Amino acid sequence: KKWVYLFSEGNASMRELLGGKGANLAEMTGLGLPVPQGFTITTEACTQYYEDGREINDEIRGQINEYIGKMEEITGKKFGDSENPLLVSVRSGARASMPGMMDTILNLGLNETVVNVIAEKSGNPRWAWDCYRRFIQMYSDVVMEVGKKYFEELIDEMKAKKGVTYDVELTADDLKELASQFKAEYKEKIGSDFPDDPKEQLMGAIKAVFRSWDNPRANVYRRDNDIPYSWGTAVNVQSMAFGNMGDDCGTGVAFTRDPATGEKKLMGEFLINAQGEDVVAGVRTPMPIAKMEEEFPEAYAQFVEVCKTLENHYRDMQDMEFTVENKKLYMLQTRNGKRTAQAALKIACDLVDEGMRTEEEAVAMIDPRNLDTLLHPQFDAAALKAATPLGKGLGASPGAACGKVVFTADDAVEWAERGEKVVLVRLETSPEDITGMKSAQGILTVRGGMTSHAAVVARGMGECCVSGCGDIVMDEANKKFTLGGKEFHEGDWISIDGSTGNIYDGQILTVDAKIAGEFGRIMAWADKYRTMKVRTNADTPEDAKKARELGAEGIGLCRTEHMFFGEGRIDAFREMICAETEEEREKALAKILPYQQSDFEALYEALEGNPVTIRFLDPPLHEFVPTDEEDIKKLADAQGKTVEQIKAIIDSLHEFNPMMGHRGCRLAVTYPEIAKMQTSAVIRAAINVKKAHPEWNVVPEIMIPLVGDVKELKYVKKFVVETADAEIAAAGSDLKYEVGTMIEIPRAALTADEIAKEADFFCFGTNDLTQMTYGFSRDDAGKFLNAYYDAKIFENDPFAKLDQVGVGKLMKMAIDLGKPVNPNLHVGICGEHGGDPSSVEFCNSIGLNYVSCSPFRVPIARLAAAQAAI
């Protein structure tokens, strides 16, 4: 089996095998661009490494050695040579880009002998020793996990000793001294000498890349981004280009369009006399790419050409990494650039207008999960105008964030878990901070540019970020900082604007977002190409209106019980629950009926003739009983009972396993009068609204929850139909209505052919269906899911991302059994999964008529449905 490919043997279509980075290095090589040559070890080799118990087997090892030989031929350099030594970088590269998740090692191949050779040959000992100390540092950190900070401390000590601020001010001797300190540090921490043999170094580095596929950060990132563990990462071994040889060298990163706004202009940063991550790590502040034109006119002109070639070739915004060695340009990476949701929309529209992409392609280019940020609140324009910024950083990732200041990622997580909104303020961020960054509303950093870690990761997560606010005087140790004359402590409110980079004291009012402009264009295209409808889960007219604005075509789930918590209503509802006779219950229900009717009327009004599915009472009753003495007393008085009697009733409602207890249609079976009351409310509301708006097509859909046996449905339906028909006859109306059921108990899916005879529609309640299929509670799964992720039993939360294998099979079975029996049966989904893109795709593939999700997810579902259809 072929485990290794030269760059010249691959191309962009081999992403699965070569990883994104490797495939694109190969493609650039094919395009004739200046790429330092090398080879890629396949993702399959990574999978094999894990299968072999985290070992690189002999066959793969043999091919690696063979390809080192080929590389030596191509470059005319040799590993460990005393004439012309080969130095390489070892770079990870998965199929999907995982920024900052994997680690790169530069200058591999150096040892005491080689460093002296290159120092002498180049006449540039400073460079040689800079390379060596960097290599020891990276190798120790990445391969041996010694921890960066020890080395950084040594660098800081050296800088202090020499009285300099920047690493470029250290001399060859300083760096030589540092290299020997680093090696001593290595020996102390690891207990053996730093390896001198380049091949040993290389195998160690390759293993480290494979191993890093399974580090906790990578696992979290994959879970958040739907990347399967089974994909593995490729390893790229590439000959070095040196940006740290002096002042006619440097390293940079650039985008062909602005990743924050999408504007068509070259954007990026360049750092003279630097290597690798220096430009993004905030070691020194890099110069904007435009300035590179002044310092390196030829390399710049060449780079601009390369940008054009790449954009036209990939027909998408490119994110590139490059190095200039002695004024000569080398391309080290290109990929379709990560971008904010706003930029994604603009770029997609622009590419269509420029004739580079079709509408369908534009729709397919947008990551639906990204839209989320656009739907979140922005600062209120008036409030923003009235506020004076305390300071300004770079608007690195747009959005508005308002929260309490915290200083560490761990604090961010902890505070967020307590329900606090926080803004994470750091000198700079690193991959360890990812979870904390995710928990925060926004991120504010003192150092770093538009391509710093914080900026890139925040944009990826769609989170607001202001970076590089150098005016902040930071005191991380004491958890405080000053800006614009104000001292901030942990817990103080701060507001940051990720579009302008402005930083404000205190809280600034935010307002809801709108779908307009490019967002509107893309959504219109999505609607044009999708075949599945998108409804919303809404319990109140306000939610329904919001969802309509966001494009919902109906209500797929109205949870009637959520209406009972309003003013005055809960009392009547409690009287109903604690009724001991049918008479008592009917008396209480009579009080509830007008509330329900007016709620439903408002919903029908809000939906303007679009379908509305109303689910009858579902949750266990004890969720509604009073708990404090005052309420119990109130209820007792209203019922003419003693407090003790009420307490006894409440006790009798206790269940050991309420989610599998007296709930759903079981309530309607025991107390048909509840279902009758709800039917009257639905039908009366519909008749009234239909009267007021004869042009609307008001057809109520009554949904019976938690059915497991067709007889349950039949029994409850009888009361519903009798009541509905009587109401309609009494009103002299010609109203039509439907009665359907949730499919949320496995038995219902298994017997869907019987149930379909009695149901006008099915709606998959995949929250309960997942819970009942797996047999674990959605409220408790959080306790053990992490262990399941660690053990690789689960890669995702099955309550967030549909389990297509098991739960999905039940859904498919239900449709296949139900549709032939009842050809008019319409089928939807109303669990959390209705707004999850990969689940939406699955729903489309098994032929659902609609998905229903929470209002803010409606645009996401519209786009995902279009992508599934294209």
Ligand code: ADP
């Ligand atoms: P990441 O995936 O985290 O961006 P990379 O593999 O792209 O990691 O490496 C990070 C940086 O290291 C690159 O942007 C580049 O500056 C530097 N680098 C990698 N390989 C080489 C090389 N062969 N020559 C010079 N610099 C390199």
Ligand code: MG
């Ligand atoms: Mg890179």
Ligand code: MG
């Ligand atoms: Mg349910």
